Amino acid sequence: EVQLVQSGAEVKKPGESLKISCKGSGYSFSSYWIAWVRQMPGKGLEWMGIIYPGDSDTRYNPSFQGQVTFSVDKSINTAYLHFSSLKASDTAMYYCARRPSGAGYGDVWGKGTTVTVSS
Amino acid sequence: SSEVTQDPAVSVALGQTVRITCQGDSLRIYHASWYQRKPGQAPVLVIFGENNRPSGIPDRFSGSRSGDTASLTITGAQAEDEADYYCNSRDTNGDPWVFGGGTHLTVL
Numbered sequence: 504e505v506q507l508v509q510s511g512a513e514v515k516k517p518g519e520s521l522k523i524s525c526k527g528s529g530y531s532f533s534s535y536w537i538a539w540v541r542q543m544p545g546k547g548l549e550w551m552g553i554i555y556p557g558d559s560d561t562r563y564n565p566s567f568q569g570q571v572t573f574s575v576d577k578s579i580n581t582a583y584l585h586f587s588s589l590k591a592s593d594t595a596m597y598y599c600a601r602r603p604s605g606a607g608y609g610d611v612w613g614k615g616t617t618v619t620v621s622s
Numbered sequence: 623s624s625e626v627t628q629d630p631a632v633s634v635a636l637g638q639t640v641r642i643t644c645q646g647d648s649l650r651i652y653h654a655s656w657y658q659r660k661p662g663q664a665p666v667l668v669i670f671g672e673n674n675r676p677s678g679i680p681d682r683f684s685g686s687r688s689g690d691t692a693s694l695t696i697t698g699a700q701a702e703d704e705a706d707y708y709c710n711s712r713d714t715n716g717d718p719w720v721f722g723g724g725t726h727l728t729v730l
Contacts, residue, residue, distance in 0.1 A: 540665075547708065547721055547722070547723045547724045548657070548659075548665065548708050548710075548721045548724070549721060550710075550718065550719045550720075550721065553718075562717075564717075564719045565719075566719075598664060598665065600665075602718075606670070606718075607652065607653075607655065607710065607711065607712050607718035608655035608667060608670045608710055608718075609657075609665075609667065610667050610670070610676060611667075612664040612665050612666070612667075613664060614663075614664050615664055
């Protein structure tokens with residue numbers, strides 16, 4: 504079964520750093536892009552960007568450039584979303600999704616990681 | 623334009639047909655994909671490409687496009703289809719960053 508398993512919910516304070524993970528299984532992890540998607544409370548979905556595990560090629564949605572960093576450890580089939588200094592406005596659900604090369608959609612999604620940033 | 627827009631809410635009687643639309647300039651060039659999101663669950667891809675359903679998606683879901691508008695049609699809506707539906711396309715630069723704002727479907 505193809506699946507993406509995300510790390511658990513996080514509660515952080517403003518200014519703290521955070522790394523959330525997304526582990527793929529059941530397919531060739533290196534051959535599909537991993538996308539990160541944000542959903543803020545009561546709002547819609549937003550693509551943050553994508554990373555290709557095969558060579559770590561990374562593309563950021565301009566709206567998120569400089570705000571987050573993607574990385575991948577293909578030896579353990581895991582992608583990461585990094586926040587260097589959290590803000591209250593980073594409070595959201597974050598999803599990872601598998602994105603076939605050349606496609607504009609995510610065909611398999613993780614269950615999401617809730618991030619709460621509060622002092 | 624790099625945006626696509628959706629009606630915020632649509633309702634349909636049980637067993638009837640409903641069309642959910644997504645409008646934007648990029649849809650003249652690129653197909654939309656569609657996702658279903660139920661409360662507390664991850665989004666599920668229901669339509670991609672011209673009119674393709676992933677494995678496991680019922681054939682009552684179909685997609686189409688005309689001009690600047692893409693549509694998701696549910697033929698014979700079921701109670702379990704009540705959800706938020708999001709369209710997704712590329713912007714006019716070809717970057718795959720565009721989601722519609724979502725349409726909440728109520729099945730009456």
